Amino acid sequence: MPTVKRSVLYMVLNQLVCVSIPFQERFIIPMESGIKTKTSRNKKYGEVGNIFINNTHIYQITEIERMELGVVAKIYYRQEGFNSPQEFIDCWVGLHPREGFVPNQKVWVHSFKRYYG
Numbered sequence: 001m002p003t004v005k006r007s008v009l010y011m012v013l014n015q016l017v018c019v020s021i022p023f024q025e026r027f028i029i030p031m032e033s034g035i036k037t038k039t040s041r042n043k044k045y046g047e048v049g050n051i052f053i054n055n056t057h058i059y060q061i062t063e064i065e066r067m068e069l070g071v072v073a074k075i076y077y078r079q080e081g082f083n084s085p086q087e088f089i090d091c092w093v094g095l096h097p098r099e100g101f102v103p104n105q106k107v108w109v110h111s112f113k114r115y116y117g
Contacts, residue, residue: 016060018053019046021110027081028055036081037111040072042096044108051115063111070103079111 021039023031030036031054046052050061069092072080077088089101099105 017046017050019050019061021045021052021054023054030081031055031059032057032114034114036079037113038072038076038079038109039112040069040076040080040092040107040109042107045110052112058115059112060115061110061112065109065111066106067109068103069101069105069107072107072109073101073103076109 021041023039027036044064046061046064048061048064051058052061053059073085073088073092077083077085080088082088082091092101
């Protein structure tokens, strides 16, 4: 588990549900700086209000939407931590080489923010 002060983690876990959402290491800084505020997944990774830990910071899920992958690439690529729709698509294909990028594929889009308690 990442390094987080035990007292803070205990207080948070005492009141909230902690879920596990894996992220590539390259997203640590964009998440910490507030650039990356969304993550699209093939499955739902929790509920609104749940928290998760990435590196040394705690984040809270603020919204979960079901939408087409093409919409995510076209409109939300910056919130996903990318500089262009193509960069988002290339990353998706790298993570999902068998399925590839299918614009009308429905995905779960999780919005989140840093949690300060």
